[in-house]
Amino acid sequence: MALLAKVPSHVRGTVLVTPWLIYLAVCDVVLSLLLLVKIFAPDLVYGVSSRIAYSVWKWIQCIFESCNGARITISGDRLPIKESAVVVSNHVTWADFYLIQALAMRSGMLGQCRWFAKIQLRWVPFLGWGLWAMGMPMVTRNWMRDQRELQRVFGGIVNRRWPMWLISFSEATRFTPEKSEESRIWCKQNGRPQPLHLLYPRTKGFVTTVQQLRKAPHVKAVYDFTIAYQHRSNFHVAPDMWETLRLPNLSSAQGYRFHIHVRRFPLEDLPYTDEELAKWLEQLWVEKGEWLDAMKTEWATT
Template sequence: MIGNHRTELDWAYSWMIYTRFGMLEHFKLVLKDSLRHVPIWGYVCQACGYLFVKRNWQEDQLLLAKHCKHLKQSGAPIQLLLFPEGADLEGSGKAKSDAYAKANNLPIYEHLLHPRTSGFTYLVSHLNDHLDCVVDMTVAYPKNIVYSFKEIFLGNFPEEIHFHLKRHPMSTMPDDAKELSAWLKSDWEHKETRLAQFYRSGSFELPTDAQSQAKQIHKAIDIGALNLVVHHRLFYVALFWVLFTLATSFAILTTWYVRWYVVLMSLANLLIEHHLGGLLHLELQLAETATA
């Protein structure tokens, strides 16, 4: 799945899509390498097998090669979320994208950054035989936009989030890297037009055949019941993590052997990080050794 990166929370909101379709357990995200060092969260992401890139193509290409090999050998369904823009729309990313557009005689986008194509073309071309499709996700916020986790913690939530999903079967995708790069750039032009239309009208415009399919789905599925199931799942997930955090904090404060366990695990993680490049690199090395 590829998507526009409006805020730093887009990937978290996309969990709702994966939850609705029962695919969250296979979800993996491509992140910038600096996030690997975020306490606790970075370790969890490594344990979940998320991909981290350094934006240095020589290094990233070697790492992606190992990732692709591991993903194919694992036999698990591949569900990757990639933000080709490489940064969200806030901050310096927009200025850099506009400068790149001017230098290369490209249109200046209002709602997007120009996509980086190297990672996308490499992943699609090397995972081609193990992918069913490429899903193009467009996310839009018609009311308030929440930019960061800090705002979430302060109680500010987006009132509405709209997703537009378009499925591209692999049989329709180009095979050549240059053609894939051109495809992504063209897709981003359409995405900019789609977002401009959305912010004018307040909703995504669907082709006639898609509207007909949506009506048939609504007739065949009890949407209210489905929403209730999804809300229950999300509620129990949130409840679990709140209770788990409270219980863990209490155990650390009151039990000496839990404190020692946390200290030893933290030291082990630091050693793995320093000598092997992190938990994920250790997993890739063990997988490579096992298949040698």
């Protein structure tokens, strides 16, 4: 690492990332081949794909934290080890994945993370096929159209009891000032509360997920992750994807702060009707916004 610190950052990033990209390509080919086996041995494929995913994600996590010096701080509830859960989070940038993966590693669930992804990826050779083989939910965000796909994913969790963190960015897109203004206008027109530093959450996917996974005895909770960044004195500013891979000393020299706040809610404590669940998520987002505003104030003084 000392030698890499002396070379230009773009060269440094290329040296760090190229071996990982080659490994990722090999893993995508293997996962794509497993898609054929999945018809006959779904449990075997889920287990193997989870081990492959663990190795891929841990490697890139090491680049971010160990090689590039990102210090991730964590607050809130302590999560049980190897507990399956529904996970919701706000979405700011690519670095969100690192923060969530840091929690997953500490909870023994890194290889069992499954993320909602766009259905168009299914037709991307190897990369998309690999995600499909892993059991990633591939959705359009039109929940009526996605019912069949979701039943496939939920069936593996409920009927086969696959351990899983099923992760969703409930705002459905990244936070930007432009999208924040669109969210503010929509909330005003529809009489909804606009959360601070966040977009108004999409509730249908969350409601569908919770209602289905209540049937899985090993899925015990909903985890809420609130992600916050700061770059020197600028709140909610994070490095882009390439910067996370090429810049050394992200926290010390580059001045980035990475924080994730955790809340755990037992499924049995959540409301049972669709309407009440939607309201619950709405209120949760209001509370997340208040927490982010408090964090912004705290960081401004330290």
